Amino acid sequence: MKVLVTGAAGHIGKNLVKAIHQDYELVLTDIKQDEELDKLGLFQQADLAVLEEVLQLxxxxxxxxxxxxxxxxxxxxxxxxxxxxxxxHIYEAARKHGIKRIVFASSNHAVGFQPINQSIGPDASHLPDTYYGSSKAFGENLANMYNKKHGIETASLRIGSYLEKPSEHRNLNTWISVRDMNQLIVRCLEAEQIGTSVFYGVSSLHNDYFDNRDAAKIGYDPEDNPEDYREEIENVKMENVTDYIGGMFTNFGR
Ligand SMILES: NC(=O)c1ccc[n+]([C@@H]2O[C@H](COP(=O)([O-])OP(=O)(O)OC[C@H]3O[C@@H](n4cnc5c(N)ncnc54)[C@H](O)[C@@H]3O)[C@@H](O)[C@H]2O)c1
Structure with a gap:
């Protein structure tokens, strides 16, 4: 399978590419030049804001x-x-080139104003907490539109907190480890059918914030568990902590 990875020079991208470069033919792109990526796939520097460049990629x-x-x-x-x-531009390129599967890095901030402690599922309404979160809700909406009109399948991953290890109380519900993130993306690429699915990008299938049991249906089986770090992090609370899923993002710009 030939897979285009955008944001390949970023945190998630780089770790993903290192983990999967032997299993897929990769086209890697980022606005930043990255020499290390050249060895792991075909790297093409490009700006996602320029349609012609994305079409080429x-x-x-x-x-x-x-x-x-x-x-x-x-x-x-x-x-x-x-x-x-x-x-x-990604959806337009998929439409024009007949690409039928997209894994979209959405975010918990697409539903950032949902309250904590209600274990929201994939059907929770968009309640973005920022312009950033709004852009993720928009991406999920594009996924639905391009699926209905053009048959393009998307897994939207509402990623929580991607970190080597959890570092604060909120991460008990939001943490995703590097290897679980990689696993979830691979499951989305390999699943027979995904339609327009929403999965939570967290290292658990059910917690106080998210009901992520749908992800188990495509074989996601997290290897890590934030509970293993409870003693270290449960008393570490950020300033401006809120009762919303988006945490401190819900206070930005007020
Ligand atoms: N890291 C997290 O905890 C987290 C949580 C929720 C969602 N996400 C989403 O996952 C994705 C990857 O996150 P990350 O932590 O690796 O972020 P990152 O900032 O490390 O990587 C994003 C990459 O996108 C590139 N980029 C930005 N604008 C571009 C453009 N116009 N054209 C081409 N490339 C461009 C950047 O150069 C960067 O390398 C992002 O979409 C992010 O919103 C991440």
Whole structure:
């Protein structure tokens, strides 16, 4: 399978590429040049905000893992350019080149104003907490539209907190380890059918924030568990802690 990975020079991208480069033919891209990636696949520097560049990248690929974009809150202009437009360009490239599978790095911030302690499932309404979170909700909506109109399947991964190890109380519910993230993305690439699925990118199948049991249906079986770190982190609370899933993001810009 030939897979285009956007944001390949980023945290998640780089670790993913190192883990899967022998199993897939990879086309790797990022706006940043990255010499290490050259050895792991065909690296092409490109800007997701430029449609022609994205169309060029996607020629002849079977699936796209779309990780590229601004990965936190920023100005509307930056989010619009890199996330809204970048994700739209990915879907247009998939449509034009007949690519039928996308794994989209969405975020818990697409549902950031959902309350904690209700174990929300994949059907929870979008309640973004930032422009960033809005761009992820938009990406999930594009996924639905391009599925209905053009038969493109997407797994939207509402990623929690991707870290080597959990470091604060919130991570008891939001943490995803490097190897679980890699596993979840591979399961999404390999699943026979995904339609437009939403999975939570966390190292658990059920916790106080998320009901992620649908992910088990495509074989996701997390190897890590934030509970193993409870003693270390349960008393570490960030300032501006809130009762919403998005944590401190719900206070940005107020
Ligand atoms: N890390 C997390 O905890 C987390 C949580 C939720 C969602 N996500 C999402 O997962 C994805 C990857 O996250 P990450 O932690 O690896 O972030 P990252 O910032 O390390 O990687 C994102 C990459 O996208 C690239 N990029 C940005 N704008 C671009 C453009 N216009 N054209 C081409 N490349 C561009 C950046 O250069 C960067 O290398 C992001 O979409 C992020 O929103 C991450």
């Amino acid at each position: 996607a020629k002849g690929v079977d699936a796209i893992v779309h990780l590229g974009g601004i990965a936190t809150e920023s100005t509307y202009e930056q989010i619009n350019r890199n996330n809204f437009n970048g994700t739209y």
